[in-house]
Amino acid sequence: MLKNDLLLRAANGQSVERVPVWLMRQAGRVLPEYRATRAKAANFIEFVKNPELAAEVTVQPVDILGVDAAIVFSDILVIPEAMGLPYQMIEAKGPWFEKTIKSAADIDALNIADANDLNYVMQALQKSKTALNNEVPLIGFCGAPWTILAYMVEGSGSKTFSKAKQFLYTQPDLAHRLLEKITLSSIQYLKGQIESGANLIQLFDSWAGVLSESHFYEFSLRYMEQICDAISPLVPVTIFAKDAHYALENISHTSCNTIGLDWTINPAKARALTGTKTLQGNADPCLLYANAETIVRETTAMLNAFGKDRYICNLGHGLYPDLPKENVKLFVETVKNFRYA
Amino acid sequence: MLKNDLLLRAANGQSVERVPVWLMRQAGRVLPEYRATRAKAANFIEFVKNPELAAEVTVQPVDILGVDAAIVFSDILVIPEAMGLPYQMIEAKGPWFEKTIKSAADIDALNIADANDLNYVMQALQKSKTALNNEVPLIGFCGAPWTILAYMVEGSGSKTFSKAKQFLYTQPDLAHRLLEKITLSSIQYLKGQIESGANLIQLFDSWAGVLSESHFYEFSLRYMEQICDAISPLVPVTIFAKDAHYALENISHTSCNTIGLDWTINPAKARALTGTKTLQGNADPCLLYANAETIVRETTAMLNAFGKDRYICNLGHGLYPDLPKENVKLFVETVKNFRYA
Numbered sequence: 001m002l003k004n005d006l007l008l009r010a011a012n013g014q015s016v017e018r019v020p021v022w023l024m025r026q027a028g029r030v031l032p033e034y035r036a037t038r039a040k041a042a043n044f045i046e047f048v049k050n051p052e053l054a055a056e057v058t059v060q061p062v063d064i065l066g067v068d069a070a071i072v073f074s075d076i077l078v079i080p081e082a083m084g085l086p087y088q089m090i091e092a093k094g095p096w097f098e099k100t101i102k103s104a105a106d107i108d109a110l111n112i113a114d115a116n117d118l119n120y121v122m123q124a125l126q127k128s129k130t131a132l133n134n135e136v137p138l139i140g141f142c143g144a145p146w147t148i149l150a151y152m153v154e155g156s157g158s159k160t161f162s163k164a165k166q167f168l169y170t171q172p173d174l175a176h177r178l179l180e181k182i183t184l185s186s187i188q189y190l191k192g193q194i195e196s197g198a199n200l201i202q203l204f205d206s207w208a209g210v211l212s213e214s215h216f217y218e219f220s221l222r223y224m225e226q227i228c229d230a231i232s233p234l235v236p237v238t239i240f241a242k243d244a245h246y247a248l249e250n251i252s253h254t255s256c257n258t259i260g261l262d263w264t265i266n267p268a269k270a271r272a273l274t275g276t277k278t279l280q281g282n283a284d285p286c287l288l289y290a291n292a293e294t295i296v297r298e299t300t301a302m303l304n305a306f307g308k309d310r311y312i313c314n315l316g317h318g319l320y321p322d323l324p325k326e327n328v329k330l331f332v333e334t335v336k337n338f339r340y341a
Numbered sequence: 342m343l344k345n346d347l348l349l350r351a352a353n354g355q356s357v358e359r360v361p362v363w364l365m366r367q368a369g370r371v372l373p374e375y376r377a378t379r380a381k382a383a384n385f386i387e388f389v390k391n392p393e394l395a396a397e398v399t400v401q402p403v404d405i406l407g408v409d410a411a412i413v414f415s416d417i418l419v420i421p422e423a424m425g426l427p428y429q430m431i432e433a434k435g436p437w438f439e440k441t442i443k444s445a446a447d448i449d450a451l452n453i454a455d456a457n458d459l460n461y462v463m464q465a466l467q468k469s470k471t472a473l474n475n476e477v478p479l480i481g482f483c484g485a486p487w488t489i490l491a492y493m494v495e496g497s498g499s500k501t502f503s504k505a506k507q508f509l510y511t512q513p514d515l516a517h518r519l520l521e522k523i524t525l526s527s528i529q530y531l532k533g534q535i536e537s538g539a540n541l542i543q544l545f546d547s548w549a550g551v552l553s554e555s556h557f558y559e560f561s562l563r564y565m566e567q568i569c570d571a572i573s574p575l576v577p578v579t580i581f582a583k584d585a586h587y588a589l590e591n592i593s594h595t596s597c598n599t600i601g602l603d604w605t606i607n608p609a610k611a612r613a614l615t616g617t618k619t620l621q622g623n624a625d626p627c628l629l630y631a632n633a634e635t636i637v638r639e640t641t642a643m644l645n646a647f648g649k650d651r652y653i654c655n656l657g658h659g660l661y662p663d664l665p666k667e668n669v670k671l672f673v674e675t676v677k678n679f680r681y682a
Contacts, residue, residue: 159500162661165627169635209584212604212625243550245586246605263553264587284553286506294510320503 002199004136007069010312011200011236011257011278019303019311020068021335022139023328024240025318026061027073030325033060044089048075049120055127062136064325065332069137069200072125072193076143076204079185080152082113087151100155101167107178113185115192122196129197140198142189144205144241145182145227146220149175152182161210168219175219183223187230194234201231202238202260209243216247221254228255238280242317249273263316267305279306282316288327295327299334308340343540345477348410351653352541352577352598352619360644360652361409362676363480364669365581366659367402368414371666374401385430389416390461396468403477405666406673410478410541413466413534417484417545420526421493423454428492441496442508448519454526456533463537470538481539483530485546485582486523486568487561490516502551509560516560524564528571535575542572543579543601550584557588562595569596579621583658589614604657608646620647623657629668636668640675649681 002008006020028034037056041047048054054073062070077087077095087097101107115122129138143151150164151157158164168175190201203224208216220241228237232255239251240260251259252274261270261281270279287298303313313335319328343349347361369375378397382388389395395414403411418428418436428438442448456463470479484492491505492498499505509516531542544565549557561582569578573596580592581601592600593615602611602622611620628639644654654676660669 160626160661162627162630162663165625166630169627169631209605213607215625243584243605246607246610264550264584266554266587269587284506284556285501286503286510289503289507290510320501322503 002134002137004068007137007312008199008236010310011238013257013276013278013310015309018339019306019308019313019335021313021332022067022069022071023061023065023315023319023332026065026067027057027071028319029321030319030323030328031060031064032325033064045087048073048078051120051123051127054120054124055131058124058128058138059131062132065329066336067136067332069139070128070132071139071141071202072121072128072198074121074124074141076141076148076206077151078118078121079113079142079148079182079189082117082189083110083181083185085110085152094157095151097151097155101149101152101178104174104177107174107181110178110181111185112181112188114188115195118189118192121189122192125193125196125198137199138197139200139202140190140193141202141204142186144203144208144220145179145186145223146211146216147205147207148182148186149178149219150207152178161207165210165215168215179219179223183226186227190227190231191234194231198235200236200238202240203227205239205241205244208241208247211244213246216241216244217250221247221250224256225254232257240280252277258312260314261316265316267302271306276310278310278312280312280314282314283331285315285317285320285323288319288323288331290327292327292330295330296334299331300338303335303338303340343475343478345409348478348653349540349577351651352579354598354617354619354651356650359680360647360649360654360676362654362673363408363410363412364402364406364656364660364673365412367406367408368398368412369660370662371660371664371669372401372405373666374405386428389414389419392461392464392468395461395465396472399465399469399479400472403473406670407677408477408673410480411469411473412480412482412543413462413469413539415462415465415482417482417489417547418492419459419462420454420483420489420523420530423458423530424451424522424526426451426493435498436492438492438496442490442493442519445515445518448515448522451519451522452526453522453529455529456536459530459533462530463533466534466537466539478540479538480541480543481531481534482543482545483527485544485549485561486520486527486564487552487557488546488548489523489527490519490560491548491551493519502548506551506556509556520560520564524567527568531568531572532575535572539576541577541579543581544568546580546582546585549582549588552585554587557582557585558591562588562591565597566595573598581621593618599653601655602657606657608643612647617651619651619653621653621655623655624672626656626658626661626664629660629664629672631668633668633671636671637675640672641679644676644679644681
């Protein structure tokens with residue numbers, strides 16, 4: 001039994017004494033302790049594949065920042081790799097794929113991955129679970145199928161993902177074939193994560209925002225929906241479709257439990273559009289560059305705007321590496337000390 | 342008198358026989374003719390500063406694509422340069438500033454620019470005007486003050502503009518001082534553009550989307566409002582705040598005539614939020630990678646969604662350099678041949 005289950009109760013729509021808080025990329029470079037552990041691995045990919053080191057940085061923010069959940073340290077691009085499309089992480093540039101997906105033959109050559117193909121993530125979860133000692137829930141995750149396709153076709157990060165979008169416009173049938181393979185892989189991967197101890201699953205659709213509304217429904221949301229239908233009977237599921245402001249209402253019609261919001265979303269408007277779903281977010285990460293007074297004022301305003309129940313406090317995106325650690329702590333403490341009138 | 346004034350009538354809310362169409366970045370690499378002219382200049386900055394060459398590429402798309410307006414070929418970063426902060430355009434990387442704004446002294450050292458400081462743009466407008474021979478209107482433009490500040494502080498393009506946003510969070514008073522100087526410079530610059538022949542002005546807030554709603558109002562919209570109030574009594578003004586989905590209603594409360602929309606905005610929702618303002622946009626640029634059938638179908642659906650009046654057809658962002666020229670032409674022809682039932 002978990003000693004602190006605020007996150008799960010909030011995700012399930014149950015009442016809580018106080019709002020739970022965690023931070024996207026809390027296991028990351030903002031912590032000097034993370035950078036020390038990271039230095040033990042030769043490169044980012046080896047770091048991700050080392051269950052001991054991954055578990056170490058997974059647990060760090062619970063101890064250091066006092067957050068109400070741990071999220072397993074990993075990368076969304078482990079799925080393309082497990083399907084047969086390896087990547088490199090290039091310093092200051094981001095991910096890069098030597099081979100990209102262009103044709104039906106490229107798609108046919110891909111595996112449907114399962115948990116065995118990602119055994120190092122399963123081990124990282126198990127080791128994290130042991131180290132957490134049931135203090136707080138453990139979050140598992142994967143990329144949304146569209147976001148994974150975007151990298152597999154584009155071959156790297158991009159401002160526009162115009163190659164990946166060109167693929168949707170010119171080869172929609174192939175896109176669906178690839179999305180189906182990614183979806184099946186993701187469901188098996190997430191079921192493995194749950195068996196290895198994940199208490200909640202988050203889907204990251206990091207590049208939802210480059211799609212038009214109709215393309216988001218056709219090429220992204222329907223596959224996230226399949227994942228939600230497979231996973232939400234097991235543990236609560238969060239959909240975080242960054243910049244998909246246009247789709248909040250339709251996201252709320254899926255079987256997800258929680259909807260993640262980026263910092264451009266107005267809390268009251270989001271409440272009006274999403275029925276009884278739990279909401280997560282949505283402070284601007286750059287708020288944590290500000291002075292203490294501003295951080296406390298803006299965080300308090302956000303807490304009041306969302307209200308106590310069906311709310312998980314977080315940022316609207318991941319922590320930036322150069323945010324001051326003490327400001328991150330202040331954000332967490334402000335949430336934990338706040339009491340609704 | 343203009344022979345084709347569809348754009349101006351649409352911007353002014355008057356009824357039109359058919360919807361006018363032009364394309365952001367129509368004077369650009371999508372045209373082989375542009376690339377030929379571009380090759381005559383040593384680099385991008387010299388190209389921008391050469392009024393003959395700039396006028397040549399300004400007029401090209403009117404002849405080649407048959408669009409209903411020309412937009413003067415220039416760059417939004419001529420304003421920082423005229424204020425005393427020069428930049429370079431680095432191939433495949435984008436703009437780069439050797440010196441950036443960090444302190445009050447940096448801001449005090451900046452000039453307030455006027456049309457004389459940007460005489461090469463005035464000449465480009467005048468030469469374009471002569472070459473256009475009153476066939477279609479000529480559009481002038483500048484960057485929104487926030488977007489200009491973003492480059493002056495960040496020093497380059499960025500996915501997050503986290504340095505520029507840090508400046509807003511930590512030095513709001515300095516940010517306002519800088520925004521005021523940019524705003525005054527922009528108003529003088531735009532008045533010069535109108536005297537040199539611009540029939541309509543567009544403000545590009547390319548990085549509106551990285552701001553939170555409250556920061557957009559505080560650091561961006563109020564300065565665009567000042568520009569609209571100074572310029573809209575002279576010629577119609579368009580505000581294009583990319584990704585500022587959250588602000589459409591408040592943008593409609595300014596004295597602008599037209600609101601530009603990116604491709605994530607639903608036309609019916611935009612109509613409901615913006616009263617009687619003219620709307621401009623909003624096809625996904627990647628649509629123009631698709632086959633002819635898809636281009637015609639999606640463009641027709643968009644024309645029906647916006648309706649005939651108070652609408653200027655365009656993309657939701659600039660043309661990408663590798664879009665096929667014949668697809669761009671098909672888009673323009675589809676709009677020009679379309680008749681509302």
